[in-house]
Amino acid sequence: MYDFAVVGLGAIGSATAAELVRRGYSVLGLDRYRPPHTLGSAHSDTRMIREAWYEGSLYMPLVQEAYRRWARLEVSSGRTLVRTTGGLMMGPRDGRVFAGRPLAEVVRDDSDCISLSAEDVADRFPWLRPDPGTITIYEPRAGVLGLEACLEASRDAAADADLHFDEPVAEWSASASGVRIRTDRREYRARRLAIAAGAWTPQLLPGLGLPLEVERTVQYWFEPGGVHADALAAGPAWVWELERGGTWYGFRPTARGLKSGMHFQAGRRTDIDRVDRAVGASETAALRRILERYAPDAAGSLAHASVCLYTNTPDEGFILDRHPEHPDVVLFAGGSGHAFKFMLVLGALMADLLTGKPPRHDLSPFSIGRFRGPMRLAGRESTGR
Template identity: 35%
Template sequence: MGMSAGYYLARQGVKTLLVDAFDPPHTEGSHHGETRLIRHAYSGDSAYIDMALRAHVLWKELEQESGTELLVPSGVLNLADQSVYSFAGRLAEAEKRQVRVERLDADELRRRWPVLNLPEHFGAMYEPDAGYLYSEKCIAAYRKLALAHGAQLLANTPVLNVTAREGSVTVHTHRGDYHGASAILSAGAWFGSLPPFAALPIRAIRKVVGWFQSIPAFDAGSFPGFTLGTGEGGYYGFPSIGGAGLKIGRHDTGREWKPGEPLAPFGSEESDEGDLRRVLEAYLPGAAGRLLKGSVCKYEHTPDEDFIIDRHPAYRHVLLAGGFSGHGFKFSSVVGEILANLAAGEASKQNIGPFSLSRFGLSPDQPQSGLTLEGIE
């Protein structure tokens, strides 16, 4: 979200400084691992569908400006045990917003994707206009274009402290102090380092993904991106791209992680491969070959798993953006646009009311100051 916001600010001609504790794209946040799903049908607040549709438009614009393929319209197949999860809410919202979706029963699923091994009580919702993003290429494109538009980047520069007063913000680093009229804090899984300056209800979770040897029927171009809701848990995945193997991860569960703690590598726990392999053997047996690669990343969740996009309770010229993990990457184009507009003193064209800090009881009556921060990005 920060790299995206930096691009949109620089494109507007705003003097922009990007500060990252690492060198983006990197493996210390929540954007690595090659791919992220982009889909449009959401239940609940309509803000998500509206933002997803705008995000898609912005990704296509970024593709054109960067000359790089970023979005693959593979379709996304959402599969679920109907005793565990219902598509009714998403189908209803999709119809209201004219998002193309198809409701598929078990017979239709077997006809179109015979490699699936699904019980009769499973159902599906297919989004033909959805697909996946090359996440690291997206970050690299934003970085290149932001710099081309005049932004400056401080890579490998942990923020040691942030101080704010009316009309100005100072970022303190080992390279010196940097001053601005406004700031955007998009610290991802590192938000745990922000208190007391911004004590947000965000917790980081260690997550794993694995790439498994699969038969050709699961290759890109033949098989779509997918989600899978089962009694064993919630999963998501991607076809085998360039022979890399089918990629799958688990959306629920995970061990809490705090900034500064070591992040255990893939395979440190039996469940890292075991949970993924069990669901593949049960429902996608043709993709349950040997493990080709495993990776670890971080989710960062709010208690209700909705985003935070708001102004600091005490410093209105400081914007806070977090709690995006699990399904947030697809929105980073539109969230960057929103943050850039707000930082430049403009109103957001998207409805960000559902992402307000007020739902957690945080208000401007709570003065906060000082910040010890390592790993902000």
């Protein structure tokens, strides 16, 4: 019997397994594919790491710890994981980008972050064309995580676990004597179980009725050109709430090109078993119109496009909690498009819950209970599928 089993070895699951191994436990890890793969939420080149501009102050200590943990993993893995590029947070003063950190406080208290007018932005980052009145905060600490390198480093840190790839978990059950996990190959036993199955979570926890929505989103890579191409290549990442048309992001180019896409698009709900993986010409054209309007030098030819999945909760906050009926089962779900940067912290918090160590951060904002009245938990199924 293993001490712990971890189902899902993507971002959060691999970090959970690595942390449990580091603490000296025997760990079984199972994934239905072989991360980094392109079917879930963690693939394709880059993820942004930045302060919690829209998520709220509760995420700020998590970001600080995330930076420390990424730095440690860089040293222990010998890989470059984080590139500090700076980041621009842009949008209307009362928009969603600035909902989590009151601007007046940032300008007063955070001597690193700089407030820029639309004219300042055009001067300093001449490939960008903000509308007059657009508020911009430049965050010099912000950067870019090399996604595949991060996942590989995390998986390598878990190498002393018994890791099984291409082995989907079909069902699990929990009792006083531990947990049983059944795959198409065999049955395993462990004392406790972590579930970090990303967009597949509802399949493994059908009885819980978690309010999770899987959202289809597209990442595009363009070949930038134009007179400002060199400045763009050395420029910051951006998250920009447009007056019309949602929140748009972009990264300085990598070998694949300049990555850009939309963050949260209402109405793109999908079913994990029926995700449309093809990228349509009209959706590419819609993003290209935004690039042409706001960053024309970035609007070169399309190099590549790829579908990726968000798993959203109603409040866009994470779920990290014990199973309400099975205290030996701990789950992470609802990454809501912003969990990657925190993955090492979230893995450590999962390990805290699994090993009975008091969690280093307040987990009440991530509780399952915030979506459910206590009465509704009664009489739920006692096994997962």
